[in-house]
Amino acid sequence: MADKKAQLIIEGAAPIDLPVYSGTMGPDVVDVRALGSSGYFTFDPGFMATSSCESKITYIDGDKGILLHRGYPIEQLAEKSDFLETCYLLLKGELPDAEQKSKFVETVQKHTMVHEQLKNFLNGFRRDAHPMAVMCGIVGALSAFYHDSLDINDAKHREVSAIRLIAKMPTIAAMVYKYSKGEPVIYPRNDLSYSENFLHMMFNTPCEEKKISPVLARAMDRIFVLHADHEQNASTSTVRLAGSSGANPFACIAAGIAALWGPAHGGANEAVLRMLDEIGDVSNIEKFIAKAKDKDDPFKLMGFGHRVYKNFDPRAKVMKQTCDEVLGELGINDPQLELAMKLEEIARNDPYFVERNLYPNVDFYSGIILKAIGIPTEMFTVIFAAGRTPGWIAHWNEMISGPYKIGRPRQLYTGYPQRDYPSK
Ligand code: CMC
Numbered sequence: 001m002a003d004k005k006a007q008l009i010i011e012g013a014a015p016i017d018l019p020v021y022s023g024t025m026g027p028d029v030v031d032v033r034a035l036g037s038s039g040y041f042t043f044d045p046g047f048m049a050t051s052s053c054e055s056k057i058t059y060i061d062g063d064k065g066i067l068l069h070r071g072y073p074i075e076q077l078a079e080k081s082d083f084l085e086t087c088y089l090l091l092k093g094e095l096p097d098a099e100q101k102s103k104f105v106e107t108v109q110k111h112t113m114v115h116e117q118l119k120n121f122l123n124g125f126r127r128d129a130h131p132m133a134v135m136c137g138i139v140g141a142l143s144a145f146y147h148d149s150l151d152i153n154d155a156k157h158r159e160v161s162a163i164r165l166i167a168k169m170p171t172i173a174a175m176v177y178k179y180s181k182g183e184p185v186i187y188p189r190n191d192l193s194y195s196e197n198f199l200h201m202m203f204n205t206p207c208e209e210k211k212i213s214p215v216l217a218r219a220m221d222r223i224f225v226l227h228a229d230h231e232q233n234a235s236t237s238t239v240r241l242a243g244s245s246g247a248n249p250f251a252c253i254a255a256g257i258a259a260l261w262g263p264a265h266g267g268a269n270e271a272v273l274r275m276l277d278e279i280g281d282v283s284n285i286e287k288f289i290a291k292a293k294d295k296d297d298p299f300k301l302m303g304f305g306h307r308v309y310k311n312f313d314p315r316a317k318v319m320k321q322t323c324d325e326v327l328g329e330l331g332i333n334d335p336q337l338e339l340a341m342k343l344e345e346i347a348r349n350d351p352y353f354v355e356r357n358l359y360p361n362v363d364f365y366s367g368i369i370l371k372a373i374g375i376p377t378e379m380f381t382v383i384f385a386a387g388r389t390p391g392w393i394a395h396w397n398e399m400i401s402g403p404y405k406i407g408r409p410r411q412l413y414t415g416y417p418q419r420d421y422p423s424k
Pocket residue numbers: 230233263264265266268292293299300301302303304305306307308356358361362363
């Protein structure tokens with residue numbers, strides 16, 4: 001089945017033939033699975049050149065700044081689609097027709113409520129806990145409430161779990177926020193769109209139900225679409241790895257949430273806003289650029305750089321455009337936007353950033369829009385998690401639906417050789 005062959009020549013050993021496969025697009029891959037039986041492992045910390053799986057969901061060309069979901073460019077999905085349609089596309093492989101779409105929306109809406117007892121969980125957390133800490137716990141706890149859909153070998157169970165996760169994630173996110181504020185939880189309303197409903201649960205109270213602004217709902221929906229999937233990133237790979245042991249989908253998504261939390265990944269959106277706060281004024285930019293370039297200083301320009309995109313992040317382009325639209329429509333003149341744009345301009349003309357191909361990523365402008373919508377900074381990564389849920393679950397389902405093996409990497413051991421326990 002190999003498209004080509006590679007030969008690995010190691011000094012003093014017989015050449016090893018390795019099959020080479022071609023995908024639809026992207027670099028060919030050398031299948032190194034047989035190497036182990038020849039007494040060698042590959043060594044690739046950080047997975048700089050490792051394809052961990054075969055997938056049909058998302059394609060990225062980092063040099064050209066291309067991101068496709070099931071073949072459709074992210075720019076077109078952001079403009080013409082909506083979040084639930086994108087979820088359908090990721091999960092099922094094709095865009096739905098009108099009837100399939102309304103059935104899918106209806107099914108998701110049937111699952112927006114969470115088990116009433118799940119609310120009790122919140123009481124165990126401090127109100128000033130970081131919302132991502134609470135999310136890890138509550139999403140993991142879903143497997144204690146939805147036993148009836150935990151058979152990972154049953155396609156129907158997998159589908160119900162996927163729908164439950166997509167439907168309940170905004171409800172849980174809003175619950176976590178309300179708990180942090182000491183306000184009563186607001187129940188979902190199924191006459192609203194996915195994003196309107198999320199904003200309703202976030203910002204309405206039992207005493208006052210305001211109409212959700214269509215501008216904000218559209219911006220929220222676009223943010224969800226832009227985060228929906230991103231190939232084999234750290235959190236998606238975590239979900240796949242956890243899933244490869246046969247763990248249930250709720251536990252796997254909780255693992256994904258934990259991996260997303262770090263500032264090098266989804267935690268960057270929160271870190272960008274904190275960084276802009278810290279910079280404070282355009283006159284301080286040079287000082288922070290110097291810190292980012294100083295190898296003895298741990299400070300990095302948050303929202304800059306990407307493992308895969310070495311030219312531009314197509315999501316950042318759409319995000320910046322959305323940011324302009326939202327602030328324009330709301331008549332907000334946010335000085336942080338001006339600061340961010342100036343920072344981007346200076347960094348993009350600085351040889352350090354140019355030589356290393358460091359460009360703004362999706363997280364650079366998302367915080368400014370989220371802030372304009374009224375979302376507090378510590379909730380930013382939770383929004384990323386809600387948006388990424390269909391991607392996580394689509395990858396998990398793709399893996400479980402086909403032949404797969406438990407993910408079990410090996411290592412280059414550099415510790416002590418065997419030695420005897422000292423006699424006393
Ligand atoms: N500020 C300053 N220097 C940087 C930055 C940055 N944001 N990002 C990378 N570099 C430097 C890095 O120090 C290294 O320099 P040198 O070659 O001299 O040692 C070089 O650029 C290559 O960086 P790397 O860390 O080897 O690249 P990576 O692919 O391992 O890391 C990254 C990618 C996104 C983790 C990193 O660029 C970073 O930490 N960026 C800031 C955090 C951030 O914005 N993360 C969001 C990523 S997009 C959202 C998502 O999908 O999660």
